[in-house]
Amino acid sequence: MTERIVVVGAAVLHGGRLLAARRSAPAELAGRWELPGGKVEPGEAPEGALVRELREELGVESQALARVPGEFPLKAPYTLHVWTARLVPGSPDPEPLQDHDELRWLTPDELWDVEWLDQDVAAVMEVARGPWGDGAPDD
Numbered sequence: 001m002t003e004r005i006v007v008v009g010a011a012v013l014h015g016g017r018l019l020a021a022r023r024s025a026p027a028e029l030a031g032r033w034e035l036p037g038g039k040v041e042p043g044e045a046p047e048g049a050l051v052r053e054l055r056e057e058l059g060v061e062s063q064a065l066a067r068v069p070g071e072f073p074l075k076a077p078y079t080l081h082v083w084t085a086r087l088v089p090g091s092p093d094p095e096p097l098q099d100h101d102e103l104r105w106l107t108p109d110e111l112w113d114v115e116w117l118d119q120d121v122a123a124v125m126e127v128a129r130g131p132w133g134d135g136a137p138d139d
């Protein structure tokens with residue numbers, strides 16, 4: 001049986017916008033947009049991995065809110081699980097510190113203005129179907 005490694009992607013919602021991040025590496029992913037996040041480490045809860053990765057990559061303090069339905073296959077052995085998330089009050093604004101070179105807060109109308117990684121399109125569609133902004137206070 002092939003072991004699958006979960007990559008957690010954060011759909012950070014704030015003020016009715018979704019945070020998108022443009023990858024700067026590796027070369028085959030650079031220039032395309034994704035949900036910030038990363039690999040869940042052994043023994044780590046996905047919500048904990050999300051908070052850790054967003055702190056490392058973006059310098060923010062965040063909280064995972066709810067799992068977005070579905071499982072989105074990435075290059076083996078990885079599989080993408082998406083959680084909605086929010087920045088906790090007092091968090092610094094996100095900055096592209098690691099893995100990314102640009103960030104954008106997308107309104108629902110702008111959702112498809114960026115070139116998402118092919119493997120992220122289904123995940124972003126699922127996020128768009130959800131209760132956009134629910135549980136994610138604007139503060």
Ligand SMILES: Nc1nc2c([nH]c(=O)n2[C@H]2C[C@H](O)[C@@H](COP(=O)(O)OP(=O)(O)OP(=O)(O)O)O2)c(=O)[nH]1
Pocket residue numbers: 007008009029034035036037038039040053074075078080099117119120
């Ligand atoms: N974070 C994230 N990774 C994604 C997405 N879509 C996608 O194919 N990936 C891939 C890119 C990487 O091959 C892998 C996650 O790697 P990563 O580089 O973000 O994770 P990490 O910080 O834990 O990696 P590492 O450098 O510590 O090994 O999943 C996505 O939406 N978000």
